[in-house]
Amino acid sequence: MSFDTVLVANRGEIALRVIRACKALGLRSVAVFSEADRGASYLALADEAVCIGPAPARASYLDGQAVLMAALATGAQAIHPGYGFLAENGDFAEAIEQAGLQFIGPTAEVIRLMGDKITAKAAMKQAGVPCVPGSDGALPDDPAACAALAERIGYPIIVKAAGGGGGRGMRMVRSADELATAVATTREEARRAFNNPELYMEKFLEHPRHVEIQVLCDHHGNAVWLGERDCSVQRRHQKVIEEAPAPGIPREAVAALGERCAAACRAIGYRGAGTFEFLYEDGVFAFIEMNTRVQVEHPVTELTTGIDIVREQISVAQGNKLSFTQADIQRAGHSIELRINAEDPFTSIPSPGHVAVWHAPGGPGLRVDSHMVSGAEVPPHYDSLIAKIIAHAPTREACLDRLLGALRELRVEGITVNADLHRLVLSDHAFRQGGVTIHYLEKRLEAER
């Protein structure tokens, strides 16, 4: 479908990222904002900006009807959802298509299929993608039947919400006597947070790494994979540092997995950008979920492949074929991203407020994706991510040093950011060696206490 104006249904750094991609393609962009973001400087970079409601996300960025109205009122024919908010909401994608506009992403049907982690795992299993062993379906109401499932999988297990996201709605269970309570608590949480009480069970892996595959597909059946990212440095199941390539994993194993992901995309009629997330333990990859949108950590893939993922995402939504084939994709060097959050580095307590001074680092091999400027406000209502510092260098070692240099240059006054957490990790022996597991950061912080 052809379009010349894109509404950017998001805020902050990703809104700015999408506005830039629109400019690169010669498209008009329409930004939306809540009352809390009224003064944000990136809004001026869009061709037009529209207020869609009050500060609480529920009444603005999560209000699909308000976003759709803004698109219709400004003549936007396409909507880019960014990540978070409405990005993986099948009903929103459907409403946009029904209004005759283009949703920049997969079809509503595919979003729903992959948004429910139970159906996603079933679809991936069928497509030949290796999955974490588990309940293969929703947990039954009968506690005895649940207990039998857990026995079969073998403790420890993890109870997860089918509609879960953002690291919430998950509970590890070590033994049979904890199971019933864990299931009941997680079900209640899932009902409240995701409006979907359905749960499933998986083997809890004790020392995996989080490794994911980036894919990109057009509307003509072409699907490619752009390499992997290692996102094992996490806290409360939330990513903190991401890198490409994943240190120490054989290239052939990654390539074989990438091919399977691309084949799975063709099998389910996937289109746009997407990510298959895996746990990697003892040389084995096991699928946990798919994200049907652009991810926070996409820049490390962009820097190692030279491909502009967001631009390509918009281009395929216009009906264009992918501008390259799998054979054209070359990967070079190493890239690492630091998520700069407005929060205390060690307690993670949010630190919103007035940013008196913002000075971003720069120099060769450094990219900063951020909507911050001196005088900006960080509202308390949204995610605390305010910037991403991304380095690219021929070697991982050089990349790490570049990031340490960048942190020395970064100046933020007025709010607290998590720079000290990054300093600690970047200087840590285990992390510098590469290949840490998903439990590394929490254990490292415990040792610090």
Ligand code: ADP
């Ligand atoms: P979300 O959608 O909330 O991000 P995921 O299913 O992607 O949830 O899991 C998030 C993180 O939780 C993973 O990166 C990993 O650290 C941990 N996790 C998920 N499943 C398992 C498992 N079976 N064993 C161990 N850790 C897990």
